[in-house]
Amino acid sequence: MEGKLAVIYFSPTHTSRTTALAVAEGMAELGAEALDIDLTKPEARADFSLELAEGDVAVIGYPVYAGRVPRVLAELLANVKGGGAAAVPVAVYGNRDFDDALVEMADLLDDAGFAVVAAGAFVGEHSFSRLVGTDRPDAADVEAAVAFGAAVAAKLGAGERSAPELRGNRPYTEYRADLPFTPATTDACTDCGVCAHVCPMAAIDPVDVRRVDERCISCCACVKACPEAAKTYADTPIDGMAHLLQENCAVRREPETFL
Ligand SMILES: Cc1cc2nc3c(=O)[nH]c(=O)nc-3n(C[C@H](O)[C@H](O)[C@H](O)COP(=O)(O)O)c2cc1C
Ligand code: SF4
Ligand code: SF4
Incomplete structure (x- = not known):
C-alpha cells in the first residue's frame, strides 16, 4: 500500500494506546508507512493538525467517558x-459499556472527511478502579485487537470500504464526564513530580503538586502513576462510583468488532 497508517490516540492510562497499536500491528500486511500520533499530552495537542488522503488509513484509539468520546479528543478532530x-x-471502555462512543466517533470522523470502514470496542482496566477490568487489555485482548486489525486489512485489501453497522444510539447519551472532582494528595507524597508530568490536562501545578485546577478531567492518570499511592480519589464520589462498578461490572466483557 502506498499510503500512510496513522495511529492516533488519546490515552491517559495507556489502555487505549496499547489497544490501538495492537490493531495497527494487525494491519501490518498493508505495508503502509506507520505514523504514531499520541495526543495525550497538552504539548502534543497544541497546534495539532493533520491532513490525510484517500489512500491512507487512520486508527483512532480513545477511552469511553460516560458512554461518549472524551470532549478533549472530539474537539481536536476539528483540526x-x-x-x-x-x-x-477503537473505543476502549472499563468493562461497563461503550454506549454511544462508537457512533459518536464515526459521526465525528465522517464530518472530518473520513470513510469509516470498521470499528471495535475493547476493554481496559477502569480508570476509577484497579478492580474493574483488572490488567486489561490482557494477552487475549491484544490477540483480539491484532486479529481485528488483520480483518480490517483484508477488507481494505479486497477493495471494500463499506460502512459497518455500529451498536449505539443517536442522539447520544448526555455528556456527563465533566466531573467536578479533583484528586487529593496525602502526606505520603514525596514531591517527585510524576503526577504533574503525566497529567494530560496540565491540571497539576508542577511547583506545588497539591494544587490541582479545574482543567482536571478525572482521567486518573496521576492516581495510577503515583509511586507512593499519594494521589487519591478516596472519599470523593469517584470512589463511590468505583465501588458501584466493582459490584455491577465484575463479569468479564469481551471485545466487539464491526466490519
Ligand atoms: C471520566 C471517565 C468516565 C468513564 N466512563 C466510562 C463508561 O461510561 N463506561 C466504561 O465502561 N468505562 C468508562 N470509563 C473507564 C475508561 O473508559 C477505561 O478505563 C479506559 O480503559 C481508559 O482508557 P485509557 O487507559 O486510554 O485512559 C471512564 C473513565 C473516566 C475517567
Ligand atoms: S506522583 Fe505522587 S508522590 Fe509524586 S509528586 Fe505526585 S502525588 Fe507526590
Ligand atoms: S489531575 Fe485530573 S486530569 Fe490530571 S492526571 Fe489527575 S485525574 Fe487526570
Whole structure:
C-alpha cells in the first residue's frame, strides 16, 4: 500500500494506546508507512493538525467517558482533514459499556472527511478502579485487537470500504464526564513530580503538586502513576462510583468488532 497508517490516540492510562497499536500491528500486511500520533499530552495537542488522503488509513484509539468520546479528543478532530482516508475507531471502555462512543466517533470522523470502514470496542482496566477490568487489555485482548486489525486489512485489501453497522444510539447519551472532582494528595507524597508530568490536562501545578485546577478531567492518570499511592480519589464520589462498578461490572466483557 502506498499510503500512510496513522495511529492516533488519546490515552491517559495507556489502555487505549496499547489497544490501538495492537490493531495497527494487525494491519501490518498493508505495508503502509506507520505514523504514531499520541495526543495525550497538552504539548502534543497544541497546534495539532493533520491532513490525510484517500489512500491512507487512520486508527483512532480513545477511552469511553460516560458512554461518549472524551470532549478533549472530539474537539481536536476539528483540526483533522480526512481527505477520504479510511478510518477505524477503537473505543476502549472499563468493562461497563461503550454506549454511544462508537457512533459518536464515526459521526465525528465522517464530518472530518473520513470513510469509516470498521470499528471495535475493547476493554481496559477502569480508570476509577484497579478492580474493574483488572490488567486489561490482557494477552487475549491484544490477540483480539491484532486479529481485528488483520480483518480490517483484508477488507481494505479486497477493495471494500463499506460502512459497518455500529451498536449505539443517536442522539447520544448526555455528556456527563465533566466531573467536578479533583484528586487529593496525602502526606505520603514525596514531591517527585510524576503526577504533574503525566497529567494530560496540565491540571497539576508542577511547583506545588497539591494544587490541582479545574482543567482536571478525572482521567486518573496521576492516581495510577503515583509511586507512593499519594494521589487519591478516596472519599470523593469517584470512589463511590468505583465501588458501584466493582459490584455491577465484575463479569468479564469481551471485545466487539464491526466490519
Ligand atoms: C471520566 C471517565 C468516565 C468513564 N466512563 C466510562 C463508561 O461510561 N463506561 C466504561 O465502561 N468505562 C468508562 N470509563 C473507564 C475508561 O473508559 C477505561 O478505563 C479506559 O480503559 C481508559 O482508557 P485509557 O487507559 O486510554 O485512559 C471512564 C473513565 C473516566 C475517567
Ligand atoms: S506522583 Fe505522587 S508522590 Fe509524586 S509528586 Fe505526585 S502525588 Fe507526590
Ligand atoms: S489531575 Fe485530573 S486530569 Fe490530571 S492526571 Fe489527575 S485525574 Fe487526570
